[in-house]
Amino acid sequence: MHHFRRPSDAAYLLNFSLAIIAGIAVSRFKLQSRKEISILLLAAACWLAGASLNLRVESMRWQTFTLTASACAALALWRLQKPGTEWRTTLWLLAILIIDYRCFNLNGRFNQMRNTAQLFQDNQIVRLLTQKIHERQEALPPRIETRNTSVPWDNMVVFQNILSTQGYNPLRYTLYEQWYGARENSLVADRSTPFNPTMGGPISRLLGAKYLIIGHREVTSTPQPPDDYQRIFSDKDTELWSTDLSYSRLLNPTRAHLLAPGAAVDAPLFASSDFRNVLLLTPRDHEDARTASALVLTCNGQVNASVVSATPTQQHIRVQAKDNGWVVVSELDFPGWQAELDGKTIPIHRANGMFRAVCVPSGEHELRFRFHPWSMVAYAWQHAHGSPVL
Structure with a gap:
C-alpha cells in the first residue's frame, strides 16, 4: 500500500475528516x-x-x-x-x-444519468456470467479478467457478486502492481509485468481468473485471447471467454522453494511452474524468511482443504492432513490479515509473489484468515515512518 490511485482520491479522507468535524460542531448547537x-x-x-x-x-x-x-x-x-x-x-x-x-x-x-447499474445487470453477458460463476455455489468462486471493456466492468460487477482482477480502489498496492500489473481503469492502456505478460498469464491463473471479458471499441482494436480460451458468448459490444487452465482458489502444493528476501524471481521459471504441486516462498522480510526456512523440508504432506465460508474480510477453511502440509489461498498478502488454526495464531507466509500461505500440522483443523483493520493502520503508520515492516 504505497499511495493513492490518483490525487483526487485523497480528498475522500479530507471529506471524512470534515464530516466528523461538522458532526462534532453541530452537536454543540443548542x-x-x-x-x-x-x-x-x-x-x-x-x-x-x-x-x-x-x-x-x-x-x-x-x-x-x-x-x-x-x-x-x-x-x-x-x-x-x-x-x-x-x-x-x-x-x-x-x-x-x-x-x-x-x-x-x-x-x-x-x-x-440513466440507471447504469440496472442496465449492466440486465446485460445478457452479465446474466450468463453470473449464472456460470455461481452455479456451483463455491465459497471461493473463480474470478474474471477484463480487457478493452467499459468502466461498468470495473465497478459494477460487485452488484452480481463477481470477483474481478481489475476494479476501482482509491488505494494502490505496490505488490499487486508489481506482479499482476493492475491498471487505473478500463479507459487506460493495459499494463503487463514479467510474471503476467498477457491476459491469462501465470498470475491471472493463480488469481483463479477462469473467465475473460473482451470489449469492442471503435477507437481501439479488439485484443485476441490466448489459444487455450474458448468463446462462450458474444454480442456487438462484448465477448465472454473461458479457460480450464486457471488454478483453484485453494492450493495444496507439496514442494516448497524458499527465496531470499528481495531476491529476483526468474520469470520464465515462474511461468513454467505448476503451482498445484510447487510453492514458491517469496518472503516479505527477514522474519518471514526465518520462520519459513524451518518449514521447507518438513512441510511437504498432502492436505485436503475445503472452504466453509468466505467474505471479503474472512475465510474459514476446514483442513485434514496426514502430515504437515501447505495451504495457499489466492488472496493478497495484505497488511492486516492474520491466520488462526484452531483459535491459535499462526504465521502467514508470502507465496508465489503476492499470495498467502500457511503450514498446517497433521490432523483435522479449523483454519481462519481474518482481516484486522487496526493492524493495517499500524502497518501504514510504521511504513510512513520508514519502518521496513513489509
Whole structure:
C-alpha cells in the first residue's frame, strides 16, 4: 500500500475528516436557542442556493429542482422563528438533510444519468456470467479478467457478486502492481509485468481468473485471447471467454522453494511452474524468511482443504492432513490479515509473489484468515515512518 490511485482520491479522507468535524460542531448547537438555529439555517440556505447555481455548467443542464433544498432551509428558518419543541427543530433539520441528499446526489451529476447499474445487470453477458460463476455455489468462486471493456466492468460487477482482477480502489498496492500489473481503469492502456505478460498469464491463473471479458471499441482494436480460451458468448459490444487452465482458489502444493528476501524471481521459471504441486516462498522480510526456512523440508504432506465460508474480510477453511502440509489461498498478502488454526495464531507466509500461505500440522483443523483493520493502520503508520515492516 504505497499511495493513492490518483490525487483526487485523497480528498475522500479530507471529506471524512470534515464530516466528523461538522458532526462534532453541530452537536454543540443548542436546539432551544433561536439565535443559533437561525444562523445555521441562514448559512444552509445560502450555501445550498450557491451549490444549485454552481451546477449550471456547460456540460450539464441546470437542475432547477435543486433549489428545493435551499427553499426548505429558508422555510425552516421562517417556521422556527415561532416557539416550539426541540423535536420540531430536529425534524426540520432532518428534512433539510434528506432533501439536500436527494437534490444533489454527488453534485447532481447522477440525477441526469440513466440507471447504469440496472442496465449492466440486465446485460445478457452479465446474466450468463453470473449464472456460470455461481452455479456451483463455491465459497471461493473463480474470478474474471477484463480487457478493452467499459468502466461498468470495473465497478459494477460487485452488484452480481463477481470477483474481478481489475476494479476501482482509491488505494494502490505496490505488490499487486508489481506482479499482476493492475491498471487505473478500463479507459487506460493495459499494463503487463514479467510474471503476467498477457491476459491469462501465470498470475491471472493463480488469481483463479477462469473467465475473460473482451470489449469492442471503435477507437481501439479488439485484443485476441490466448489459444487455450474458448468463446462462450458474444454480442456487438462484448465477448465472454473461458479457460480450464486457471488454478483453484485453494492450493495444496507439496514442494516448497524458499527465496531470499528481495531476491529476483526468474520469470520464465515462474511461468513454467505448476503451482498445484510447487510453492514458491517469496518472503516479505527477514522474519518471514526465518520462520519459513524451518518449514521447507518438513512441510511437504498432502492436505485436503475445503472452504466453509468466505467474505471479503474472512475465510474459514476446514483442513485434514496426514502430515504437515501447505495451504495457499489466492488472496493478497495484505497488511492486516492474520491466520488462526484452531483459535491459535499462526504465521502467514508470502507465496508465489503476492499470495498467502500457511503450514498446517497433521490432523483435522479449523483454519481462519481474518482481516484486522487496526493492524493495517499500524502497518501504514510504521511504513510512513520508514519502518521496513513489509
